[in-house]
Amino acid sequence: MSRRRRRGAVLVALAIACGGMAASEVQSRESRLELRVGTMVPVVVARADLPAGTTVARGRLARLLTTRQVPARFAPPDALAAPEEAAGARLAASVPAGSYVTGGSLTHASDGAAGGGPGRPGAGERLIDVAVTAGADLAAAGTGQRVDVLITTDASSSRGRTYLALEDVELVGMHDPAASDGGAGAAAHATALATLRVTLREAVVLTAAQSFAREVRLLLRPPGERPGGARVAVDAGSL
Numbered sequence: 001m002s003r004r005r006r007r008g009a010v011l012v013a014l015a016i017a018c019g020g021m022a023a024s025e026v027q028s029r030e031s032r033l034e035l036r037v038g039t040m041v042p043v044v045v046a047r048a049d050l051p052a053g054t055t056v057a058r059g060r061l062a063r064l065l066t067t068r069q070v071p072a073r074f075a076p077p078d079a080l081a082a083p084e085e086a087a088g089a090r091l092a093a094s095v096p097a098g099s100y101v102t103g104g105s106l107t108h109a110s111d112g113a114a115g116g117g118p119g120r121p122g123a124g125e126r127l128i129d130v131a132v133t134a135g136a137d138l139a140a141a142g143t144g145q146r147v148d149v150l151i152t153t154d155a156s157s158s159r160g161r162t163y164l165a166l167e168d169v170e171l172v173g174m175h176d177p178a179a180s181d182g183g184a185g186a187a188a189h190a191t192a193l194a195t196l197r198v199t200l201r202e203a204v205v206l207t208a209a210q211s212f213a214r215e216v217r218l219l220l221r222p223p224g225e226r227p228g229g230a231r232v233a234v235d236a237g238s239l
Contacts, residue, residue, distance in 0.1 A: 040069040043100055044080035050095045052144040056106075058087040065101060076226065078103035092144050092170075095223050105223065126203040127172060131190035131210060133217045134174070139192065141220055145171045147196075149206070152215040160214070163233035165205055168221060170197040186216045194218060 047066050056064055065083040079102055080086055089106035138147070149166040153159070173195040186209055198206065209216050 038071045038073050041072045041075055041079075042067045042081050043070050043075050044083055044086065046095045046097055046099055046101055048097045050091055050101075052091055052094045054091045056086045056089050056091070058084075061087060076100050076102050093146055093223050094141070099223055124199060125197055126200055128196055128198060128203045128206055129175075130194050130196055130206050130216055131187035132192055132194045133189055133215050134192045134194065135220075138171075138218055138220045139174060143171055143173050146221040146223075147171050148219040148221060149196075150217040150219065151209045151213045152217070153212070154214050159235065161233055161235035164231070165209070166198070166202055167228070168226075169202070171195075171218070172197050186210050186213050189215045 044065050045068055047064055050064060054064070061083045065086060067082065079100055085103075086101055086106055091101075091105060092107045093105055095101055095105060138145070146168050147170075148164060149169060150162055151165045152162040171194060175193040175195070196206070206216070
């Protein structure tokens, strides 16, 4: 073999070796990255802004939904793994483009008998009308949204405070405050009469707030946000 051919063979061998080392390095980096962020799983997200009430017909799945890979620890517990899981369901709340479409954001035709349709409570649920203070954003959002409930006690004493009473409550309906009995308590400062879907215990809390609190305020929650579970309160003495 001539010197030129030997040199060419050596260069080819070096190129193959370098390629193998590079591939090994890439695999090593991928493994280290997976160890840091965890296993990737598929989740269903909205392709475009989807308003509440949208029916996810099987023929529209490809246009409405798609999947993305995210670390398992960041995926919602009720995340869908494939668009087909949403076929035939209706969105209970609006979902912005790119946001997760979860089991909790969907209602199915079969849910009416056991799971509380728009005007009926399901097992363990109660529908309660509450005189509330709400901003224009909540009125424009419409029904089917998720809200947080803030309660402000009477400010006439030094013990007055505002605290987060309930998280992630379904807003079933909004009505003119004139429909309430009005007069005392939270009703005196209300701008709307809201129908909320709650548990029995939560209904008792809201009923007490109507009589003894100064104000009950609703805050619109972003779609897909999970409850934080933190106890948040501010009293008059801390202001």
